[in-house]
Amino acid sequence: MPSFRPIRISAVVPETADAFSLVLDTDLDYQPGQYLTVRTPAGARCYSLSSAPGIDAAPTVTVKRVPGGQVSNWICDNVKAGDVLEMAGPAGTFTPDSLDDELLLLAAGSGITPIMGIVKSLRRQPALVYANRDIDAVIFRDTLDRMLPVNHWLDSERGVPTADSLRDVLIPYTGREAFVCGPEAFVAVAEKALQLAGVPAARIRVERFEIEPVDSPESVAEVTIDGQTHVLPWTPGKRLLDVIIDAGLNPPYSCRQGQCGACAVRLLSGEVTLVNNEILEEEDFADGYTLACQALPVTEHVSVTYY
Incomplete structure (x- = not known):
């Protein structure tokens, strides 16, 4: 079992509309790319250190909001x-063997968090490819x-x-x-x-970010498809897409990761939460659209339609 200790938060820094850095008031012996396990009243999760030892004044973890993630x-x-x-x-082995190497770094979304600590620590400039939904989603831009x-790499453009x-x-x-981190x-x-x-x-080092689990009640889905x-x-x-497929229906879908929008449905009544969303914008939600492949129920009855 990990050994927990109390750590004071000295500052909370907004990075994007849904990502925040917690600056920690503590001395910490860590390596770039490692993570801390944070325990809260809502549960415990691992969050990567975005700071660099010996460079940043204080260790910092960065947290991105997950829809429905407690x-x-x-x-x-x-x-x-x-x-x-x-x-x-700290823990984790997603750390360079040498800070003098020229590295290739690839990140998506909050996967930039451990990569940021590595970028700051390297003595030679790395190559960095960073994928996001759009420019407003870029953490540490x-x-x-x-x-x-x-x-x-912006999905909205490419x-x-x-x-x-x-x-x-x-x-x-x-x-x-190569170091790769993301969903x-x-x-x-x-x-x-x-x-x-x-x-x-x-020569490929990988750190996968697990999708934060969300609670969902037992529910009924009323699905209109093909009339x-x-x-x-x-x-x-x-998830709603699996419910529909398991019922023997043939809904449209492609990536099943919340990235392409092929599975989008219009929500007629009830409420859902999305495990991951990298494609729908606020105006899409305002128009009633949601992603079947990522939808979990919030209410006991949900009604959707495929156009």
């Missing part, structure tokens, strides 16, 4: 300077752009990265060791792209 939402909504949280660590040339499209970006750096879907694409570009598997309405039992923890 711990991340509790932290983003409640933690303020002066608060004390229990933390354990100004700081990163001051430090090095960043290849920003589409969701594929192994083939990402490979072309990586080819100039195939002689370097499972991005990591899988990045690993494939690196292999296609000729980077040996032994017919079906009433389907919706068991806790199951």
Whole structure:
């Protein structure tokens, strides 16, 4: 079991609309790329250190809000300077063997958090590819752009990265060791792209961010598809797309990761929460759209329609 200790939060720094850095009032012996386990009244989660030892004045963890995620939402909504949280660590092996190496770094979304600590620590400038939904979602944008040339991959401009499209970006750096961090879907694409570009598997280091679990009640889904309405039992923890497919229906979908929007449905009544969303904007939600592949029920009855 990890050994927890109380740590005071000296500052809370907003990074984007849904990401915050917690500056810690403590001495910490850690390596760039490691993480701390943070315990809250809502549960415990691991959050990477975005600071660099010996460079930043204080250790810092960065937390991005996950829709429906109990711990991340509790932290983003409640933690303020002066608060004390229990933390354990540091831990993790997502750290460079040498700070003198030229590295290739790939990150998506909050996957930039451990990468940021590595970027600050390296003595030679790395190559960085950083994928996000749009420019407003880029964590540490100004700081990163001051430090090095960043290849920003914005889904809003270039589409969701594929192994083939990402490979072309990586080819100039195939002689370097690669560090990859982000959601499972991005990591899988990045690993494939690196292999296609000729980077040996032994030279690829990976840190996968697990999707924060969310609670959901037992519910009923009323689904209108192809002009017919079906009433389907919706068991806790199951996503709407799986409920529909398991009922023998044939809904549209593609990535199943909340990145492409192919599974979008219009919410007629009830409420859902999304495990992950990298495609829908506020205006889409205002129009009633949600993602079947990421939707979990909040209410006991949910009604949706496929156009």
